[in-house]
Amino acid sequence: xxxxxxxxxxxxxxxxxxxxxxxxxxxxxxxxxxxxxxxxxxxxxxxxxxxxxxxxxxxxxxxxxxxxxxxxxxxxxxxxxxxxxxxxxxxxxxxxxxxxxxxxxxxxxxxxxxxxxxxxxxxxxxxxxxxxxxxxxxxxxxxxxxxxxxxxxxxxxxxxxxxxxxxxxxxxxxxxxxxxxxxxxxxxxxxxxxxxxxxxxxxxxxxxxxxxxxxxxxxxxxxxxxxxxxxxxxxxxxxxxxxxxxxxxxxxxxxxxxxx
Amino acid sequence: xxxxxxxxxxxxxxxxxxxxxxxxxxxxxxxxxxxxxxxxxxxxxxxxxxxxxxxxxxxxxxxxxxxxxxxxxxxxxxxxxxxxxxxxxxxxxxxxxxxxxxxxxxxxxxxxxxxxxxxxxxxxxxxxxxxxxxxxxxxxxxxxxxxxxxxxxxxxxxxxxxxxxxxxxxxxxxxxxxxxxxxxxxxxxxxxxxxxxxxxxxxxxxxxxxxxxxxxxxxxxxxxxxxxxxxxxxxxxxxxxxxxxxxxxxxxxxx
Numbered sequence: 265x266x267x268x269x270x271x272x273x274x275x276x277x278x279x280x281x282x283x284x285x286x287x288x289x290x291x292x293x294x295x296x297x298x299x300x301x302x303x304x305x306x307x308x309x310x311x312x313x314x315x316x317x318x319x320x321x322x323x324x325x326x327x328x329x330x331x332x333x334x335x336x337x338x339x340x341x342x343x344x345x346x347x348x349x350x351x352x353x354x355x356x357x358x359x360x361x362x363x364x365x366x367x368x369x370x371x372x373x374x375x376x377x378x379x380x381x382x383x384x385x386x387x388x389x390x391x392x393x394x395x396x397x398x399x400x401x402x403x404x405x406x407x408x409x410x411x412x413x414x415x416x417x418x419x420x421x422x423x424x425x426x427x428x429x430x431x432x433x434x435x436x437x438x439x440x441x442x443x444x445x446x447x448x449x450x451x452x453x454x455x456x457x458x459x460x461x462x463x464x465x466x467x468x469x470x471x472x473x474x475x476x477x478x479x480x481x482x483x484x485x486x487x488x489x490x491x492x493x494x495x496x497x498x499x500x501x502x503x504x505x506x507x508x509x510x511x512x513x514x515x516x517x518x519x520x521x522x523x524x
Numbered sequence: 525x526x527x528x529x530x531x532x533x534x535x536x537x538x539x540x541x542x543x544x545x546x547x548x549x550x551x552x553x554x555x556x557x558x559x560x561x562x563x564x565x566x567x568x569x570x571x572x573x574x575x576x577x578x579x580x581x582x583x584x585x586x587x588x589x590x591x592x593x594x595x596x597x598x599x600x601x602x603x604x605x606x607x608x609x610x611x612x613x614x615x616x617x618x619x620x621x622x623x624x625x626x627x628x629x630x631x632x633x634x635x636x637x638x639x640x641x642x643x644x645x646x647x648x649x650x651x652x653x654x655x656x657x658x659x660x661x662x663x664x665x666x667x668x669x670x671x672x673x674x675x676x677x678x679x680x681x682x683x684x685x686x687x688x689x690x691x692x693x694x695x696x697x698x699x700x701x702x703x704x705x706x707x708x709x710x711x712x713x714x715x716x717x718x719x720x721x722x723x724x725x726x727x728x729x730x731x732x733x734x735x736x737x738x739x740x741x742x743x744x745x746x747x748x749x750x751x752x753x754x755x756x757x758x759x760x761x762x763x764x765x766x767x768x769x770x771x772x773x774x775x776x777x778x779x
Binding site for chain 2: 301302303304305306307310321322325328329332333336337339340341342343344345346347348350351352373377385386388389390392393395396397402403404462464466488489492493494495496497498499500501504505508
């Protein structure tokens with residue numbers, strides 16, 4: 265009896281480490297932290313995630329058209345922002361708990377600077393580039409990746425940032441929590457998408473927490489790094505180019521005067 | 525980091541095929557791979573795509589490197605499904621420890637089939653996309669996306685991003701090396717700080733470069749629209765070839 269219980273416990277530990285190994289070796293390579301690879305999602309799920317993502321991307325394009333109608337530098341700015349997000353997402357960050365490297369998502373940064381709707385567009389551009397030319401992510405999983413990294417990441421990031429600013433939290437503190445919670449929200453959304461995609465005829469719920477648990481050792485520290493990165497970025501901009509933050513509506517002119 | 529199209533060469537037949545045709549055929553085959561209930565069809569697509577890549581003289585090392593990540597994922601999902609999913613028992617693997625069997629893994633037949641299906645789908649999808657990616661330069665892809673009615677602002681943003689991707693990668697590497705030389709990553713706190721500064725510097729460069737780019741483009745007559753490569757009329761032989769490939773694919777899909 266005791267042996268059976270022990271065997272069960274060992275089996276669950278083995279299962280956890282199997283998931284973990286898979287995650288480390290696959291999801292933490294030179295790419296966005298949480299891509300879903302081509303082919304994982306069956307067609308119905310791939311189509312569903314596209315249906316969710318398309319209205320958000322379309323609204324982002326509409327906003328881009330409106331703004332670039334009066335400001336010719338806006339399209340290059342968004343393009344360059346996508347390039348920056350792409351590069352940030354390739355930065356190797358050592359994860360002490362896992363003894364490996366992982367990569368940040370970087371979606372909170374554009375969400376704070378250019379707003380969530382344009383940020384979804386930025387993420388979609390970066391993801392499509394990675395899928396087409398770098399074998400990271402995929403065309404069929406693009407919708408799911410946009411939903412988790414673009415939509416969930418951006419809206420969580422900006423939501424947390426604005427909420428904390430409303431409660432008079434400092435710029436860096438708000439940015440830190442925006443980056444942190446945005447990363448963790450991406451990880452929860454990706455786990456849900458993965459669980460739904462590979463569950464087959466089995467129920468969703470037993471698999472979801474297992475995948476969620478497999479992400480924990482890398483995503484908890486990566487979230488903190490992402491928070492620090494977002495805070496560092498905002499604080500550097502505040503020190504050197506507060507006028508840009510005013511122009512983008514992140515701070516008011518009165519707040520910017522405090523930077524001088 | 526190397527792009528697919530850095531290995532592009534014009535000496536193979538797939539490179540000469542119109543990007544629009546390649547993209548449409550690839551999307552049709554991808555839909556078939558994802559919706560197929562068996563393992564043979566995705567496997568056929570994987571083998572054909574892999575062979576095409578080799579015929580394009582893509583070094584095997586590059587191919588393996590590109591496909592290593594999804595291949596391993598396929599293997600892990602296969603093992604997960606085999607041992608931890610399904611009801612119909614196929615085998616029992618007991619891993620003995622000192623005196624008694626401690627770890628018993630039960631392999632399931634239905635789990636194995638589900639795992640195999642997902643694994644070959646990954647294999648098929650990734651190989652297919654790699655074959656198209658290796659055979660199509662960026663600018664032709666953009667023209668094909670435009671022809672497929674992907675909104676122009678989206679493509680323009682993508683072109684700006686692609687243009688500056690490598691500039692920023694180089695900038696990031698330079699800043700990172702400089703920070704490392706000044707012991708910027710010797711402790712957790714220092715490391716976090718350095719990453720923040722690195723990110724901020726890149727964003728600042730992005731802002732400044734975008735302004736310079738816009739000014740330079742305006743001086744050269746930029747009015748907010750970028751011209752895209754206009755596609756030539758589709759050749760009948762390519763269209764017929766594409767239709768045949770999709771029909772053959774469809775027949776194999778139904779079998």
